[in-house]
Structure formats: C-alpha cells, structure tokens
Amino acid sequence: MATRAKIEPSLAVLLQENQPEIQIAAAEMMGSLGITAYNPKLVEILNDSKSPDVRAAMLTTLSTLKYSDMEPIIKLGMNDADENVRARALSLVDGSTLSPTALADVVNVVFEKGSVKEQQQMLRTLSTLPASKTEPILDRLVTRLENKELSPNINLELTEAVDSTKSERLRSRLASSKPKGEGMANFMDALTGGDRQQGARYFYTNSTGQCVRCHAINGRGGEVGPSLTKIGGTLSREQLLQALVEPSARLSPGYGTVMLTLKDGQSVSGILTEESPQELVLKTSEAEPLKVPVARIAKRENLPSSMPPMGYIMSKREIRDVVEFLANLK
Structure with missing residues (x-):
C-alpha cells in the first residue's frame, strides 16, 4: 500500500509521455498494483496511440484491472490494423468477458480480417467455451466450409471446436464435407496449417516419435531410414502425410x-x-x-515397413506440424 501511495500521483504524468516504453511501463505498473483510477485514460490511449505495442499493453492492463466495459474494448482490439494487437485482444476472449452477440461479432472480424494463425487461435478459444455460446457460431462456420469459403489450414481446429459442442447435428454436417474412407482419409485435417518450428522440434527432440533416430537431415540423425534433407522437393504434402500414417504404402528406394x-x-x-x-x-x-x-x-x-504407422503414436496436431516441417525441406 505504501508503494502504491507513492507511485499513484506520478502515473498521470507518465501516461502523458510520448515515449511508448514509458507509457507501457506505467500501464504495467497500474496492472500489477491494481490501480483503477486511470482506466478512462488507458481507454483514451488505446484509441489514440499510434504505437501497436502501446495499444496492446493498454488492452492487457484493462483486462488485468477487470475494466467494467471490456466488450467494446476487445472488439476495438479485434478491429485493429496490427496483427499483434488483434492477437492480444483475441487472447483476452473467454466465456465471461463477452456476450454471445459480442462473441459472434469478434469471430466475424477474425474470419474476415484475421490471419490463419488468428483463425486457428479463435477456434481453439471457442473449443473452451460453453456450447450454448459457440454452437450458432460454429454452425455458420460449417456453412462457410461447405461453401469453400474457409482456408483448409483451419480444418483441424474447426473439427476440435465442433467436437467440443457434442452436437451430433454439427458433427454430421462437418463429416459430410470430409473425405470418406480409412487411413489417409482420417488424417486429411493434418495436411496443411501446421507450425514448421514445432514440427522441427518434434522431429529432433520428441522421445516418443524418435524420428531423428532413423532419419537424418543434413547429416544429423540416423541412417536406418532414408535421408530427409530435401524431402520437400521430392514428395508432395499428400505423400509426406501418407509416409507418416501409412508408411508401407509407398517405399523409398533402397529401404523397402x-x-x-x-x-x-x-x-x-x-x-x-x-x-x-x-x-x-x-x-x-x-x-x-x-x-x-x-x-x-x-x-x-x-511388405510392411519397419516404421510404425505414426497415427498411433502422434496426435493429428503433431503430424500436421511435422508435415509442415518436412514440406519445407527443399
């Protein structure tokens, strides 16, 4: 309390500074000390600042201070021209901060203006919210999928979000838009949209998949299986996915x-x-x-490959990340 009493009178001056670093530090201080007296000033800075870093910091502090009117604040952040500010606003969305109408508005903004990563994150957020809020939103997104208006890069997250509602009607609609069959057909959601860096991390370090034990990239790894140094220039994404989930379907010369x-x-x-x-x-x-x-x-x-079908070992998200990593090895 003594610290707060000494600092609070200076905050108004610090927030007036033109240097983004000072404004951000002042806002963070307010958040850590629970000082709410300057919330209107934070909203003003959020509206007027030309610095994306400052705008993102104002969003975070207002959320930390449990600002009473967060709905328009989050919507403002979601409409920001800067992707990082939009991502910060998106991270603040939860079941308690937004009404169903406001949540639907935020989702519309993400799927009209947002990047693939923002759309993936939005769907992951929807997966954690009550079905009463998300089912109407996901119903509209499934319609957009049926009309081929959505990127295939979000197919996995959309499936997870729909599954979270436990709605058989939505699950059935989504299933009708997907390839039928076994094997590869069950993993087409993992074809695109992965994280290349996460895929590399899995390849080199995961103790369950043990990819690097059998395969080498630029001389790093084992020699039991074929080298993957330039595999992305040799195999298509579909072939890479098949090599992971149906390793005996296609043999690499010299190894089968x-x-x-x-x-x-x-x-x-x-x-x-x-x-x-x-x-x-x-x-x-x-x-x-x-x-x-x-x-x-x-x-x-x-004859069966010595490599096991990785669909029994890896999650679809891990498979998608590894496909993204391998597809870029050229």
Whole structure:
C-alpha cells in the first residue's frame, strides 16, 4: 500500500509521455498494483496511440484491472490494423468477458480480417467455451466450409471446436464435407496449417516419435531410414502425410521389400532400389539387379515397413506440424 501511495500521483504524468516504453511501463505498473483510477485514460490511449505495442499493453492492463466495459474494448482490439494487437485482444476472449452477440461479432472480424494463425487461435478459444455460446457460431462456420469459403489450414481446429459442442447435428454436417474412407482419409485435417518450428522440434527432440533416430537431415540423425534433407522437393504434402500414417504404402528406394507375382505365374521378391512408370529394379540374392517391367506384373505387395504407422503414436496436431516441417525441406 505504501508503494502504491507513492507511485499513484506520478502515473498521470507518465501516461502523458510520448515515449511508448514509458507509457507501457506505467500501464504495467497500474496492472500489477491494481490501480483503477486511470482506466478512462488507458481507454483514451488505446484509441489514440499510434504505437501497436502501446495499444496492446493498454488492452492487457484493462483486462488485468477487470475494466467494467471490456466488450467494446476487445472488439476495438479485434478491429485493429496490427496483427499483434488483434492477437492480444483475441487472447483476452473467454466465456465471461463477452456476450454471445459480442462473441459472434469478434469471430466475424477474425474470419474476415484475421490471419490463419488468428483463425486457428479463435477456434481453439471457442473449443473452451460453453456450447450454448459457440454452437450458432460454429454452425455458420460449417456453412462457410461447405461453401469453400474457409482456408483448409483451419480444418483441424474447426473439427476440435465442433467436437467440443457434442452436437451430433454439427458433427454430421462437418463429416459430410470430409473425405470418406480409412487411413489417409482420417488424417486429411493434418495436411496443411501446421507450425514448421514445432514440427522441427518434434522431429529432433520428441522421445516418443524418435524420428531423428532413423532419419537424418543434413547429416544429423540416423541412417536406418532414408535421408530427409530435401524431402520437400521430392514428395508432395499428400505423400509426406501418407509416409507418416501409412508408411508401407509407398517405399523409398533402397529401404523397402516388395513381393511381385508376375503374369506368367512366377513370384519374385527383393529390396526395391529403383522405380519408374516402366519398371521396378530389385536387389535380390543374385549378383545383378533384377529389372521387372511393370507390364509383366500381375500383383504387387509392399511388405510392411519397419516404421510404425505414426497415427498411433502422434496426435493429428503433431503430424500436421511435422508435415509442415518436412514440406519445407527443399
């Protein structure tokens, strides 16, 4: 209390300063000491300051001080021209600060003006709120998805948000917009929208996936599996995703065994060393590689890869991040 009594008279002067650092420090001090007397001044600075950092700081302090009229403050922040200010306002959204109408307005702003990361964060926030507030909003977003008006980069977050409502009607509508089938079809939400840095962190450090134990990038890692140094220039995103969730579906030359039944009834098997639309080249017990024209093959069976289907080990979000990381290795 003594500290507060000494500092409070100086705050009005500090808030009038033109230097952003001083205004931000003064606002942070007010928040930490619970000084609410200058809240109207903070709102004024939020409206008038040309510094995005200052505007973001005013948002944070007003929230910390539990300003009584936060709805228009958050909406103002969400309409800011600066992405970082919008992100700060978005971080302040919770079930108690906004009415259903105000929440819907904020969501509309995010999906009209916001970046993909802002939209992903908005959907993660919606996943934590009561279904009574979010179901009408998500209903409209599913309609936009059906009309192909949303980025595929947010598909995973939209699925999670819809699941959080436990609405079978919404789940059914969303499912009708997705690919049907098993395997890859169940992971198409993980195709785009990942975080490249998080993917790199998973690849190099995760003790469950152990990617780096078998695969190397620029010489860092194991040699059990193929090098991934420039894999993003070789495989498409779809192929990278398939390599993670269905590793036996496509064999990397030199790392997988195939069994072939030929049209004349013969059976041959070996390590696939080369593959083209015209022929397969196998390494067998013979000295010379065996070249098999595709036209002679009646049936091909890829023997199981030593790599496990990573969908049983990794979350969809982790898979999406790793796909993003690998797709950028070129």
